[in-house]
Amino acid sequence: MPLITKEEIEELHNVNQDHCVSIFIPTHRAGKKVLQEEDTLFLKNQLKEAKDKLSKKGLNADEINKLSQPIQELIDNSSFWREQSDGLAIFSADGFFRNYTLPVHFKEYSHISNTFYLKPLMPMFVGDGNFYLLTLDRDNVKLYECERHSFTEIEIEDLIPETKQDRVGFDYEEKNLQFRSGATGSGQPMYHGQEAATGQRKNEIKKYFRAINDGLATIFREETMPLLVAAQSPLFDIYKEVNTYTNLMEENLIVDFSSSDIFDIHEMAWERMAPVFDQERKDHIEKFLSEQGKGTTSIGIGKILPAAINGQVEALFCENKEDIFGTYKEENDVVSVTEGEDKDNNISLMNMAAIKTFLKGGKVYLLEKDEMPNPNSRVNALYRY
Structure with a gap:
């Protein structure tokens, strides 16, 4: 689900009051700076600045406290600061409060006007695009619909074989498809087992991948979004042979599934797709x-x-x-x-x-x-x- 939508931007834009408070600060996802409450200090400083601006506009202490109370509650909420991204945007008005944790590096800034200051949010809506991400892991196969800042898993269990073992003994991937140091005389890498991408084993893998392709075809039938496959190169080479989706990306995303979760993989996938969009x-x-x-x-x-x-x-x-x-x-x-x-x-x-x-x-x-x-x-x- 998107972190902020066009409809939410419109809702924020439609708030029109004498004193709309907008605050932006950079934040940290984890680490020493979170433990040292650096982000909290950023917000304290910007809240103080916003209060000073409100005072100069003639508001009394009670009116200022009413606008600032929801922001102060965020400052005092220690668990809130352990769940941050790269930036925090806050919007407060009389009877209205919103905050957004976003993957945007904001400059520290507070703004008081009759509408909210929304320009810093615009990077959330450009350089973006939707694409499919297919993970071909030996443990499972998953399909995601992704954009720059979010991803959603698409249920495909009913469309593909239940397990890899249904079509092929997939320990084969580790046993027979791993690269060995050294190369053949032609400069091509050698594999453990010369039958790695040939013969019966390759046919079994191809049969399994063809079943996956056929299942996904029911989803892709009317689609034009790019498809990026996360897989080891020997497996991707076989998948390309059976693929029928015209928008498959030419290069695969090489991932160590044992040390990467879907959040890591999505981040790597976006780095690959960003130049396209x-x-x-x-x-x-x-x-x-x-x-x-x-x-x-x-x-x-x-x-x-x-x-x-x-x-x-x-x-x-x-x-x-x-x-x-x-x-x-x-x-x-x-x-x-x-x-x-x-x-x-x-x-x-x-x-x-x-x-x-x-x-x-x-x-x-x-x-x-x-x-x-x-x-x-x-x-x-x-x-x-």
């Missing part, structure tokens, strides 16, 4: 560069924000950890840029552009300055029309 970002940058001067790109927030609100932005490029503050008048689409976020009525114009783009089906990329299509501006846009 990152192509969309590269294509958008290339399209921006080729379209410059033709009226379908822009580098000014004054033009970009109204276009984002109207659903015209196909791809928005924002300089990471930078911002543009000011005001926006919806009645006449007038954008005014000012310095800093502390002035009354100021909002993050970049945050608004990012969320409007995202909710209307566009892509939002947070990039380093030297990665921006046009680095002379902190925000670039590629229009749909």
Whole structure:
């Protein structure tokens, strides 16, 4: 299940109050820094900063405590800190509280406005894509539907042979398919047992893999998602011979199943698949560069924000950890840029552009300055029309 959904982003965006508190901190999954409560200290510091900002906006102590109480409860919950990922996002308003543990390295930041600050969440929705992961282990065979930050096991027990032993004595994998140091005269690796990938044993393995392929075909019939197989190379070579799914990845993922759990395997699988799904970002940058001067790109927030609100932005490029503050008048689409976020009525114009783009089906990329299509501006846009 996704760690945060587009529907949740929309829910957060729809909260509109005078004082919406957004806090982001980096966290650690385990280790010394967790034991030393470093993450807790990060949140304490950001909560103090948020309280100071609320005080400057005229809130009294009781009003500030009401907004900060759910955050303080997280600070005091020791078990909560033992179940973290790479970043923590917190959103608090009058009668509303959400927190998300996410695999995103956030910069420490607190923000007070009439809406929540959601731009740092955008990396959860780009560079992503769905793919199948098939684990061919000698102990069991499993199929997962994966994306960047999550995976779901697909039940296939009724579609494939119950055990490997039904079709082949699978100790064979260890006994006869292990590489030996050294090579043949042709430079090919030698196996324990010269019959490793030949003859009756190979046919038995092939028969078993064909049964798996036939069972999975009922799932893959209408699918186009890539299929990545985690298996030792000799077994994958045999599986390729019987595979009928056209979107099988050419290379297998080599995994030591004895020392890796599914979380480790999923992480390795994503590292393999990430370049495949990152192509969309590269294509958008290339399209921006080729379209410059033709009226379908822009580098000014004054033009970009109204276009984002109207659903015209196909791809928005924002300089990471930078911002543009000011005001926006919806009645006449007038954008005014000012310095800093502390002035009354100021909002993050970049945050608004990012969320409007995202909710209307566009892509939002947070990039380093030297990665921006046009680095002379902190925000670039590629229009749909």
